[in-house]
Amino acid sequence: MEYYHVEGFRKRFSETEVLKGIGFDLPKGKIMAIIGASGSGKTTLLRCLNFLEKPDEGKIYIDGALLFDAKARYSERELREKRLRSGLVFQSFNLFPHYRALKNISLAPELLARRHIRAYRKEQLEASRGEPFFARRKQVRRRTRAYAKELKETNRERAESLLAEVGLADKRDSYPHELSGGQQQRIAIARALALSPDVLCFDEPTSALDPELTAEVLGVIRRLKGQTMIIVTHEMSFAREVADYVLFMADGVVEEAGTPEEIFLHPKSEKTKAFLKCREENS
Amino acid sequence: MTTFLKITLELLEGFGKTCEIFFVTLALALPLGLVIAFGSMCRLRPVRAVVRAIVWVVRGTPLMLQIIVVFYGPSLIFGVYGFDRELAAIVAFVINYACYFSEIYRGGIQSVPVGQREAGQVLGMSKTQIFFRVTFMQMIKRIVAPMSNEIITLVKDTSLVRVISVVEIIMVAETSMRKGLIWPLFYTGVFYLLFVGLLTLLFRYAEKKLEYIKI
Numbered sequence: 001m002e003y004y005h006v007e008g009f010r011k012r013f014s015e016t017e018v019l020k021g022i023g024f025d026l027p028k029g030k031i032m033a034i035i036g037a038s039g040s041g042k043t044t045l046l047r048c049l050n051f052l053e054k055p056d057e058g059k060i061y062i063d064g065a066l067l068f069d070a071k072a073r074y075s076e077r078e079l080r081e082k083r084l085r086s087g088l089v090f091q092s093f094n095l096f097p098h099y100r101a102l103k104n105i106s107l108a109p110e111l112l113a114r115r116h117i118r119a120y121r122k123e124q125l126e127a128s129r130g131e132p133f134f135a136r137r138k139q140v141r142r143r144t145r146a147y148a149k150e151l152k153e154t155n156r157e158r159a160e161s162l163l164a165e166v167g168l169a170d171k172r173d174s175y176p177h178e179l180s181g182g183q184q185q186r187i188a189i190a191r192a193l194a195l196s197p198d199v200l201c202f203d204e205p206t207s208a209l210d211p212e213l214t215a216e217v218l219g220v221i222r223r224l225k226g227q228t229m230i231i232v233t234h235e236m237s238f239a240r241e242v243a244d245y246v247l248f249m250a251d252g253v254v255e256e257a258g259t260p261e262e263i264f265l266h267p268k269s270e271k272t273k274a275f276l277k278c279r280e281e282n283s
Numbered sequence: 284m285t286t287f288l289k290i291t292l293e294l295l296e297g298f299g300k301t302c303e304i305f306f307v308t309l310a311l312a313l314p315l316g317l318v319i320a321f322g323s324m325c326r327l328r329p330v331r332a333v334v335r336a337i338v339w340v341v342r343g344t345p346l347m348l349q350i351i352v353v354f355y356g357p358s359l360i361f362g363v364y365g366f367d368r369e370l371a372a373i374v375a376f377v378i379n380y381a382c383y384f385s386e387i388y389r390g391g392i393q394s395v396p397v398g399q400r401e402a403g404q405v406l407g408m409s410k411t412q413i414f415f416r417v418t419f420m421q422m423i424k425r426i427v428a429p430m431s432n433e434i435i436t437l438v439k440d441t442s443l444v445r446v447i448s449v450v451e452i453i454m455v456a457e458t459s460m461r462k463g464l465i466w467p468l469f470y471t472g473v474f475y476l477l478f479v480g481l482l483t484l485l486f487r488y489a490e491k492k493l494e495y496i497k498i
Contacts (some may be wrong), residue, residue, distance in 0.1 A: 094398040
C-alpha cells in the first residue's frame with residue numbers, strides 16, 4: 001500500500017453508475033494525471049475524494065491509516081477534519097469575489113486558527129487555576145490576545161509567501177474580478193496550498209482558460225515539487241511531461257494505468273489507443 | 284401661519300409614530316426574515332412545508348386584515364382584553380414583512396453559485412462559517428435593490444395601523460379633515476416624500492459601497 005491509497009470507489013446517481021469500483025495507489029510527492037473522455041467519471045471521482053459527493057462504496061488510506069470508509073457514518077465535524085487532508089482546485093476557480101487575493105488565501109487558515117486560540121485559552125485558564133479571579137481573567141485575556149495576534153501574523157506571512165510562490169505577490173490587494181483567469185486560478189492554487197493538504201487535487205484546472213493563460217497555470221503546478229497531486233486534465237502533453245503516473249478512465253473504471261511512457265507510447269487497451277488517437281487528431 | 288405651524292407640529296407628532304413603527308418593524312423583521320428563509324430551505328420536509336404554508340398565508344392576505352386579526356383575535360378567541368394597540372400593529376407588521384423579506388433572502392442565497400459553497404467546504408469551513416464568510420456578503424449585494432423596494436413600501440404601509448386606531452400621520456390629517464381642513468392630508472405626502480428620499484439616498488450609498496463585489 002502506497003502513501004495515498006484509494007480502493008473500491010463506487011458512485012451511482014439514480015439510474016447511472018458513474019464509478020464502478022475505482023482504486024489506485026500514489027506514492028508521496030508523486031503526481032498522477034487522470035485522463036479520459038468526458039463522462040468517464042473523472043470529476044465525480046475527484047469530488048468523492050474530497051467528500052463533496054458521498055460515494056456508495058470506497059475507502060481512502062493515507063500513510064497506511066484509514067481516512068475514510070463510505071460504509072461508516074461520519075459527523076459533519078469529522079468530515080470537515082477529513083476534508084482538510086486533501087485540497088481541491090476547481091475548474092471554475094471559485095474564488096470568493098468579496099475578498100482580496102490575500103484574504104482569499106488566508107481566510108480558511110484564520111478560521112482554523114480560532115480553534116487553536118480557544119484551546120490555548122482553555123490551557124491558560126487551567127494553568128493559572130488558584131490565582132485571584134480578576135487578575136487571572138485579565139492575564140489569560142492578554143495572553144490569548146497576544147497568541148491570536150501571533151497566529152494571525154503567521155497566517156498572513158504564509159499567505160504572502162504562497163502568493164509569491166504563484167508569482168502574484170504584487171496582486172495581494174486585488175479583488176478576483178480585477179485579475180485574469182490565469183491569475184485567479186493561481187490564487188486558487190495558493191488558497192488550496194495554504195492548508196497544507198496531504199494530497200492536492202485539480203479538476204481540469206485550465207479548461208476555463210484561454211490557451212495563452214493555460215501555460216502560466218501549468219507552470220505553477222509544475223513548480224510544486226514534492227506535493228502529492230492528482231490532476232484531472234485534458235492537456236495530454238502536460239500529463240505526459242509532469243505526471244509520474246497516468247490513469248486512463250473509461251465508463252467508470254480504470255481502463256489502464258501506468259507511467260506516462262506506458263500509457264502514451266505503448267497503450268495496451270484498445271480504448272486507450274482509440275482515445276489517444278482521437279486526441280492527437282484534435283490537437 | 285399659526286395654523287400651518289400648529290398643523291405641522293401635529294403631523295410631525297403623528298409622523299413620529301410612523302417612524303417608530305417603521306424602525307421597530309425593520310429591526311425585528313430583518314433578522315426574523317432570515318430565520319424564515321432558512322426554514323423555507325430546510326432539508327426536513329415537514330419544517331419546510333409548514334414555513335412555506337405560513338409564508339403563503341401571510342403573503343396571500345391583506346396586511347390590513349392581519350392587523351385586525353392580531354388585535355381583535357385574542358379577545359375574540361380567548362376573551363383576553365386590553366391588548367396594546369401599537370404592539371398588535373407591530374406584531375402584525377413584523378410577521379408580514381419578515382415573510383416578504385424571507386423570500387428576498389432566499390432568492391439572494393440561492394443565486395450564489397454552488398461552487399462558492401463547495402470552495403468553502405473543501406477548505407474545511409463549517410456550514411455557519413460558509414454562510415457568514417462566503418455567502419452572506421454576496422447575498423447582500425444581490426438583495427439591495429429588491430430590499431429597498433420592500434422597505435420603501437413599508438414606510439407607506441405604516442398608514443394601515445389606523446384601522447385599529449393607532450394615531451399616525453394620516454390619522455392626524457384625517458382628524459383635521461373632519462374639522463374642515465383638507466390640505467393637511469395632502470401635506471402628509473411631503474413627509475413621506477422626504478423620508479423616502481432619505482432612504483433612497485441611503486440605498487444608493489449602500490449600493491456604491493458594495494460595488495467592490497463583482498459577481
